[in-house]
Amino acid sequence: MRHLPKIIILTLIFPLLAGCWDRREIEDRLYVSAIAIDSTEDDDIAEISVQIPIPNQVVGGGGGGQAEGGKGPSGPFELLSGVGKTYSEAMHQIVVSSNDPLFFGNMQVIMISEEQAKKGIERFMDAIKRTSEVRRQLYPIVVKGKAKDALNVKVPSEEIPVNYIRGMLRSGTRNGIFADITLGQLLIDMGLPGCQFPIMNYMEPTEGGYKWDGIAVFKGEKMVGAIQGREDVAGVLQVRTNQKGHVVIVPRKDGMIAFHPYSSKRKIKVNPDGSVVIDIDVTGLIQEKTSTDDLSKTEVLQDVSNQVSTIYQRQMKGLVNHSQKELKADVFNLGEYVRAYQPKFYNSINWQEDYPDIPITTKYHVTIHRYGISSD
Amino acid sequence: MTPNNSSHSPASKKVDHQGSLSSYQIYVLIILSIIGAPLLNFPRFVAAEAGADGVWLSVISGLLVTGFVYMVSKLCQRFTGQTFVQFIPEIFETKRMKWIGKGIASLIIICFALYWMNQISFQVRLFSEATNTTLLPKTPIEVTILTLLLASTFASYSRPAVIGMLNEFLFPIILLPFLLQLYVVFKKGEWVHLFPLLQSDWRGLGKGILSNGLGFSGFEVLFLIMGYSQKVEHSAKVSAKAILTTTVLLSSTIIAQYLVFGVDALSKNLWSALDFYKEVRPELLVIERIEAFVLGIWVVIAFIAITNLQFALVRTICEAFQVKEEQTKYVAWALLPFFYGGAMVSENISDFFTKFQEYSYIGFVFSIVVPIVLFLLAIIRRKKIPSKKKDQKGEENHHATSS
Structure with a gap:
């Protein structure tokens, strides 16, 4: 009984504990899985759409799941849109039309339409x-066409299309094919004074899925073009984010050899006159061979390495030229x-302004570590 | 305020808690008093104040503070078993005018007390702002501030030995975010973000060293805790080691955040420490979001730093006014409204940062200048209280000679 006053005071303090004000039941929230940002005819006004999964409509979510693909209460997700001069204004329209508060903590993808990307993205990013x-x-990705429509694509393997895109992006970046650009990386890039050309993955909705179309290149906050083609993108990413590069087919006198890179390391040297030398070390293995070359011989491996280096170098030279003369954007x-x-x-x-005139030299050093479980 | 006048007999100077803190506890207590809530925002502050050179200036500041703290410890060693409340009057007093010593000491102690009050209010508000912005947006800031203050006040009037054990217990836990940051740097760091170095002029370098030095605010607790040390003869080495460890922790945090964000993005990120951990998706850990885990540990870091500062303040006041041990808690609770008022004084976050940083700069310069003056005066005036061991040895020798 001696401690009774203390116990009473402690019990009275419990309701004051900080977390109680922010307590919200899991079913009283609308979990936004993706947002789409589209431009409108008025340059100052943008349309923002949010994709909200409806748990009891998703298979396994307790409601049986009618995968009708989106719109309205019958599908596994709901799309809500709002328009406004600012992100907040458009979001306010969505908030007032939804029954529960929106929660952005589980958001996986931000889709920006190409049209809006060309007009600028800074205000949304802020x-x-x-x-x-x-x-x-x-x-964050740039999509060809309307971003809102890209949220509504019917994908056979996933009820919520954004899960499909997320999986695609995650595995693509892990394999070193797609650009590993997350929101955090984009914000860092946009904050670096020397990095005036941010990049994002560029995708196109197709019938039953999405197609990766390379990378969208920005000058400041505006998209100025795209780099398409796997070899070119791989070259950019080898320099920009140390990604491994792409497979090279080396022609031999009576067949071919396929080189598969599994790691790449670049060193960038800048001379006092501003010229840049990029040294890239690529390590990989022989994945396929149709020629009669005996790979157990060191000189053959050396010869193949040299050929791979030459091919990489030739492709990189073309890419540097493309970035300086056509895009005029420092994609690297x-x-x-x-x-x-x-x-x-x-x-x-x-x-x-002066990037196109900067002398850039690239040097490749290719090392073949192994050639599979075949001995030749 | 009437600081103890203890020049009459060394025995009367002995505080109740002398010898209650081990060398390791002192080491940990110094580190945990420095590393507190401000580290949530400190790398951003360094990036904004010192630019790219902030990275290496953080190490220079750390080394300078280490040397300085070594000197402070040497000063404390001269007055074995005494806290600064007891030895400052002795340094200033003269045989004829003892009131001079008391007067100057009172002034210095009041300034230290005000500085600690400012630091406590700053830390409480800073941590509450961070939690309210990132985690508990709907919770009124008054509630987070009060919750933290209630907990820290409750702990702050414990005996020094208890505070020592609490620090000792929590120390390994607070090291976890520092280990995790290695993982983040490994995944996301870029060397290029550290450059270009040496771009500041002399004024910029001075500003950089001072702003980095601000990160070591809180080391002043050693003025008090040295009086509770078990092994005063080791205290200089222990406190220098503590500051070196803190330098490693602070500098590694600053370097890590520079490596990941770059100086420009970092200077614009208010709660960079939390966004830093958001940059990676942990593949090996069970938890999906390490920033939530780190914020959880940060509650502990903020709590223990605030507790240590409150403890130092409460003990200083109690010693100055010769408050009995059982009445210490009343002093601690009576101070709570002042911390709360101090924390709530700023209307908005930018006013808060401007105001508190100005006060912190003044306080930091004060806490550097005053000990230097005290140290020089103590040497010039040959003020020293020999250690107990030496006393005993001296007595033994005396007996031996007389027999």
């Missing part, structure tokens, strides 16, 4: 980065290295 709920691990993020290692030179030029 609003998103201020929201602490949003994960920095989600994928070399500006950040020039700023870091030669700040005097960087400050004496306008990187965005």
Whole structure:
């Protein structure tokens, strides 16, 4: 009984504990899995759509699941849209039309239509980065056509299309094919003074799925073009994010050899005159061979390595040329290295304008580690 | 305020809690008093104040503070078993005018007390702002502030030995975020983000060293805890080691965040420490979101730092006014409204940062300048209280000679 007053005081304090104000039941929230940002005819106004899965409509979610693909209460997810001059204004329209508060903590993808990307993305990114709920691990992507429609694609293997895209992006980045650009990375890129050309994965909705179309290239906050073609994208990513590169087919006198890279490491050197030398070490294995070459001989492996290096170098030369002469965009993020290692030179030029005139040299060193379980 | 006048007999200077903290407890207590809630925001502050050079200046600041703390410990060693409340009057007093010592000491102690009050309010508000922004948006900030203050006040009037054990117990837990940051750097760090270095002029370098030095606020607790040390003769080495460890922890945090964000993105990220852990998706850990786990540990870090500072403040006041041990808790609870008021004084977050950083700069410069003056005066005026061991040895020798 001596401790009774203390017990009473402690019991009275419990309701004051901080977490109670933010307590919300799991079923009293609408979990946003993706948002789509589209432009409208008015340049100042954007349309924002959110995709909200309906748990009891998803197979295994207790309601039987009628995979009718979206719209309305009969499908496994709901699409809500709002328009406004700002992200908040459009979001407010969505909030007032929904029965429960939206929760962005499980959001997986942000889709931006190509049209809106060309008009600029900064104002949306600013609003998103201020929201602490949003994960920095989600994928921002640019989609061809209307982003809202891309959220409504019927995918046979997934009831919620965004799960399909997320899986596709995750496995693509793990395999080193897609650009490993998450929201966090995009925000970092947009905050680096030397990185004036952010990139994002570029996708196209198709019948029954999505097609990866390469990477969208931005100049500041506006999309200026895209790099398509697996070889070109792989070259960009080898330099920009240390990704492994792509498979190379080496022609031999009586057949071919397929080289499969499994790791790549680049070193970027900037000379005082601003010229850039990119050294890329690629390590990989022989995946396939139709020629009669005896791979157990060191000189044959060396010869194949040299051939792979030459092919990579030729492709990279074309890519550098494309980025300097056509895109006029530093897709490799070399500006950040020039700023870091030669700040005097960087400050004496306008990187965005002068990038096409920067001499860039690339050198490849290819090492073949093994050739599978066959001995030759 | 009437600091103890203890110049008459060394025996009367002996505080109740002398010898209650082991060397390891002192080591941990210093580290945990420095690393508190401000680390949630400190790398951003360094990036904004010192630019790219903040990375290496953090190490320089750490080494300078280590040397400085070594000197402070040497000062404390001269007054074995005494806290600064007891030895400051002795340094200033003269045989004829003892009131000078008391007067100056009172002034210095009041300044330290105000500085600690500012630091406590700053830490409480900072941590509450971080939790309210990132985790509990609907919870009124008054509630988070009060909850934290209630818990820390409850712990702060414990005996020094208890505070020592609490710090000792929590120390391994607080190291976890520092280990996890290695994983984040391994996954997301880019060397290029650290450059270009050496871009600041002399003024910029000075500002960078000072702003980095601010990260070591809280080391002043050693003025008090040295008086509770079991092995005063080791205290200089122990406190220098503690500051070196803190330098490693602070600098590694700053370098890690520079490596991941780059100086420009970092200077614009208010709660960079939490966003830092959001950058990776842990593949080996069971938890999906490590930032939530880290924030959980940060509650402990903030709690123990605030508790240590409150403990130092409460003990200082109690010693200055010779408050009995059983009445310490009343002092602790009476101070709570001041911390709360201090934490709530700013209307918005930018006002809060501006105001508290100004006060912190003033306080930090004060806590650097005053000990230097005290140390020099103690040497010049040959003020020293020999250690107990030496006393005993001296007595033994005396007996031996006389016999």
